[in-house]
Amino acid sequence: MVVWAVANQKGGVGKTTTTVALGSMLASRGERALMVDMDPHASLSGYVGVENGAHGSIYDLFGSSGSAPPASSLVHATAYERLSVLPASSAMITLDRQVGTRAGMGLVLSQALAGLAEDFDHVLIDCPPTLGVLMVNALAASDRLLVPTQTEALALAGLERMLRSLGMIERSRGRPLPRTIVPTMYDARTHASRACLEQLREKYGDAVSATVIPTDTQIREASAAGVPLASWSAARRGGLAYRQLLDELLAMRGQLMADAAA
Template sequence: MRVWAISNQKGGVGKTTTAMSLGSLLAAEGKRTLLVDMDPHASLSGYIGVEGGAHGSVYDLFGVSGNPLPVRTLVHATQWGNLSVLPASAAMITLDRQLGTKPGMGLVLSQALAELAPDFDHVLLDCPPTLGVLMVNALAASDRLLVPTQTEALALAGLERMLRSLSMIERSRGKPMPRTIVPTLFDARTHASRACLAQLREQYGDVVSEAVIPTDTQIREASAAGVPLASWPAARRGGLAYRQLLAELLAKPATAVTDAAA
């Protein structure tokens, strides 16, 4: 089972769109795919139409109010074949305060996903934009990190924060986390977008994906309709870019971490 975390410490860079798009494309190829919404804002859960709360969510894995719920009871099938979701809920925002320094809380998700290993081929984790127990759990459970990064100057600061946070977590893991930076919201018509993409490639080299996700209004239309890109033919440019990205991720080993790429 492959587990990919999709994270950046900046909002609005396409994390949820990337998780949903890659997940739906994997499912369309017959891969048993689980989407895990690690963000208390629950954008992914809302997109896919499976809200947490009364039906249980990632929050219930932590046993804050009693014993943790079995992870299989929290996984929901969706209307799209091979695609399941473990939803988020607003209660997750309280986890850092409620758990405090309680030991062992950084491996809760890893242990839950280990139980699901026979059931899924791929797991994609849509992470919150803040460093806390949820992001720590996601990165600890993952074997690859995808960092969607909007191709504009301000987004580079969020990328740098994300990589600094990753360095701290790598020290705790005792091993490097392979990562891929995914340029998103690229507009080839603007100098700013082209310059930012060039800077990403110059600074991070092979860590940056060859595939670039363009600005495509049909991606927003698909999201508003609650339909994944794999089922939204109008999103031709965006859909093609995500297909190229998925092919690249499956064919190309994640880039090993070096000091230059950190």
């Protein structure tokens, strides 16, 4: 089972869109995909039509009100074949206060996903925009970090904060976490987008994906309709870009596996 976290300490950069797009495209290719909603705003859960924690959520894994249920009991099927979700709830916003100082709370999600390893091929984690127990759990459980970054100057500060936070997590993990910066909302017609993309590539080099996600109003239309991009044919430019991004990420995954076997 491969686990990717999708995170940035700035909102509105395309984290949820990226998670749902990649998850649905993996499912359309025959992989059993699980999307994990670690954001108390529950945008991902709402996107795929899962009510806000009504029948259990990530919150329950932390055992704040007693023993934690098995993660399998909290997984919901979506309307799309082979695509499931482990939903969020607004109660998750209280977790830092309730369990943030308790030992072992940074590995709750890792342990939960270990129990699902036979059920899913791929897991994508939609992270909150703040560093706390939820993001720590997501990064600790992941094999790769995806950082969607809007191609505008203000988004670069959020990227810097995210990478500083990643450094802290890596020191705690005792090993590096591969990362891929994904430029999003790119508009080649504007100087600001072009300059920002150039700056990203100059500063972060190969850590920036070759694929750029363009501005596409149909991405928003698909989100408003609650339909993943894999099933929204009108999003031609955005859909093609996310398919190319998935191909790129899977190629990286294959190379890592080949290097590990060598």
